[in-house]
Amino acid sequence: xxxxxxxxxxxxxxxxxxxxxxxxxxxxxxxxxxxxxxxxxxxxxxxxxxxxxxxxxxxxxxxxxxxxxxxxxxxxxxxxxxxxxxxxxxxxxxxxxxxxxxxxxxxxxxxxxxxxxxxxxxxxxxxxxxxxxxxxxxxxxxxxxxxxxxxxxxxxxxxxxxxxxxxxxxxxxxxxxxxxxxxxxxxxxxxxxxxxxxxxxxxxxxxxxxxxxxxxxxxxxxxxxxxxxxxxxxxxxxxxxxxxxxxxxxxxxxxxxxxxxxxxxxxxxxxxxxxxxxxxxxxxxxxxxxxxxxxxxxxxxxxxxxxxxxxxxxxxxxxxxxxxxxxxxxxxxxxxxxxxxxxxxxxx
Numbered sequence: 001x002x003x004x005x006x007x008x009x010x011x012x013x014x015x016x017x018x019x020x021x022x023x024x025x026x027x028x029x030x031x032x033x034x035x036x037x038x039x040x041x042x043x044x045x046x047x048x049x050x051x052x053x054x055x056x057x058x059x060x061x062x063x064x065x066x067x068x069x070x071x072x073x074x075x076x077x078x079x080x081x082x083x084x085x086x087x088x089x090x091x092x093x094x095x096x097x098x099x100x101x102x103x104x105x106x107x108x109x110x111x112x113x114x115x116x117x118x119x120x121x122x123x124x125x126x127x128x129x130x131x132x133x134x135x136x137x138x139x140x141x142x143x144x145x146x147x148x149x150x151x152x153x154x155x156x157x158x159x160x161x162x163x164x165x166x167x168x169x170x171x172x173x174x175x176x177x178x179x180x181x182x183x184x185x186x187x188x189x190x191x192x193x194x195x196x197x198x199x200x201x202x203x204x205x206x207x208x209x210x211x212x213x214x215x216x217x218x219x220x221x222x223x224x225x226x227x228x229x230x231x232x233x234x235x236x237x238x239x240x241x242x243x244x245x246x247x248x249x250x251x252x253x254x255x256x257x258x259x260x261x262x263x264x265x266x267x268x269x270x271x272x273x274x275x276x277x278x279x280x281x282x283x284x285x286x287x288x289x290x291x292x293x294x295x296x297x298x299x300x301x302x303x304x305x306x307x308x309x310x311x312x313x314x315x316x317x318x319x320x321x322x323x324x325x326x327x328x329x330x331x332x333x334x335x336x337x338x339x340x341x342x343x344x345x346x347x348x
Contacts, residue, residue, distance in 0.1 A: 060104040063090040064111045071115050075313040080119050087112045102135040106142035110268040113149060117269035120317055122153050125269055129153075140177050144170060144189045145266040148225075151196045152270040160204055167197040188223050188265075195226030202233055224253045225267060225276050228283075235283060240291050247284040251277060274311055278304055278318070282325045289329040292336060301326045 063086060071083025091108045095101035109128045116125035132138065132146035147170035154163040170193040174186065198213030214230045231246035254277045267273070285300035305322045312318050 056100060056104040056107055057094065060090055060094060060108060063087070064107060068111055068115065072118075072311075077119070080115055084112060084115055087115075102138040103142055106132050106135050106138040106146070107266075110142070110145055110149070110266065113146075114268045114272060117149075117153065118312060122157060126150060126153055129268070140174070140186065140189055141266050143173060144192060145268055145271075147173065148192060148196050148267060149269040149271050151200065155200065155203055156270055160200060163200045163203075164197075167193070167200050170196055191223045191226050195223065195229045198233070199229045202229065202236060207233065207237060224250055224273075225271055227253065228276055228280050231280070232283060235287055235290075240287055244284065244287055244291075247280050247287065250280040251284070254280070278308055278311075278322075281307070282322060286325055286329065289332050294329065294333045294337075297329045298326070301329060 067083040067086035067090070070086070071080045073079060087108055091105060091112075094104045094108065096105075109132050113125040113128040116122070116128065129146045129150050132143060135142070147166055150166045151163045151170070154160075154166065174190045174193045177186075194213045198210040201207075201210035201213065210233055214226070214233045216230075227246060228250045231243050231250060234240075234243035234246060254273050267276075269275075281300060281304040285297045285304060288294070288297035288300060301322065305319065305326065308316070308318050308322050
């Protein structure tokens with residue numbers, strides 16, 4: 001999600017530059033970026049807002065939490081490999097019959113996809129998410145989380161057509177299953193499905209097509225990621241003041257919902273809460289730069305950089321994404337102030 005947000009915000013920069021000489025114009029994004037003796041790591045959230053309230057095997061939930069916490073405790077290839085090994089073992093012990101069993105398998109696959117995504121192995125992550133499609137009796141919340149994550153990963157890979165097809169499938173699933181599948185508020189899941197489709201249109205530069213899918217998506221509790229997409233629509237439309245308000249609400253909402261256990265809040269990979277928070281923070285920082293508030297922009301983006309290094313390690317590719325945001329901010333500052341900030345940009 002953070003990569004998609006940067007693509008959109010970079011395009012806003014070029015739009016603003018053109019508008020100075022050409023007048024108002026439409027936005028057109030064009031950028032793509034265990035061993036038993038080991039100490040038990042502290043519990044940590046691995047999905048958008050948690051898994052403790054879902055209809056799944058309690059032992060599976062414990063194994064998922066342990067595996068993901070262990071993987072993230074050292075942020076190394078070895079720790080992630082050990083975490084994935086635990087999840088493979090957990091998956092192999094799950095029954096294949098009944099909704100609870102399929103929910104357990106789906107949650108394990110979401111966790112595996114999340115770990116692969118965090119290590120930059122997007123194709124392995126996609127493979128795990130695609131397996132959830134075969135879990136016909138799993139809850140609507142699990143399946144929406146998988147499809148939403150697939151949309152995000154394919155957008156990150158620049159595969160917009162594939163993302164569009166998957167987003168359509170997600171919309172169809174929500175409309176067809178409704179409450180009968182259980183596991184999540186159908187209204188919130190519907191908002192998320194629409195937001196995924198709106199994000200695809202937004203990345204493609206189709207603001208008018210994105211608008212009906214995204215407008216009002218931030219008004220439903222549990223759809224923080226959807227609200228971020230709406231903020232990006234406002235940002236792309238150069239409605240900076242309202243976009244700033246929405247970004248602020250997203251950042252606040254992620255913090256306030258950190259302990260939520262609603263199944264409709266499940267999300268994985270680059271649609272997880274950490275990604276949403278970082279994307280919103282980077283977008284807000286770039287927005288401040290677009291408004292000429294470079295002091296605020298630098299402070300916000302520096303905070304995003306520190307958080308990214310804390311979550312993913314100092315050598316992760318997402319750190320480079322945030323550094324790109326900072327460099328773009330200094331470039332804009334140099335252009336507007338005719339200052340030496342270009343030298344700082346080159347350093348980043």
